[in-house]
Amino acid sequence: MRRVWRVPALFLLSGAVAATGFALGGDPVMAAVLLVLFTLFAVVHSPLIFPGPVPAAEALRRAAADGRPVVYWRPGCTYCLRLRLRLGRDASRLHWVDIWRDPAGAAAVRAATGGDETVPTVVVADRPHINPDPAWVRRQLPPRT
Missing domain, CATH: 3.40.30.10 (Glutaredoxin)
Structure with a gap:
């Protein structure tokens, strides 16, 4: 059961890390865009879409x-x-x-x-x-x- 959520969780984690890097670097717009993009990837690859x-x-x-x-x-x-x-x-x-x-x-x-x-x-x-x-x-x- 947990294995099906590994890919979406990895997308969310990667997005959070990338967004944090851009936010700390002074680019909050790019941080928000990346967070939204990676969240969409997580949803698309989750069991929720099927x-x-x-x-x-x-x-x-x-x-x-x-x-x-x-x-x-x-x-x-x-x-x-x-x-x-x-x-x-x-x-x-x-x-x-x-x-x-x-x-x-x-x-x-x-x-x-x-x-x-x-x-x-x-x-x-x-x-x-x-x-x-x-x-x-x-x-x-x-x-x-």
């Missing part, structure tokens, strides 16, 4: 019932972030499994990728797709009802 993760078993059960893809991801992954942001509101229509929170999810990714934890791994109809194009993922979504 829909609520579910355990892998629950995601697979839901996917079997509703036909929606399962996305295995981890905080701090730029490719996962790219997928999430490019999907926009449609991201909430997928089932998201945080592999840092769910060992079964991490094992599923390793099985699909030959031993690596390469994410995002999107499972559609029991078939894994490693780092797929966001437009392709959007086309895999069932029509809205």
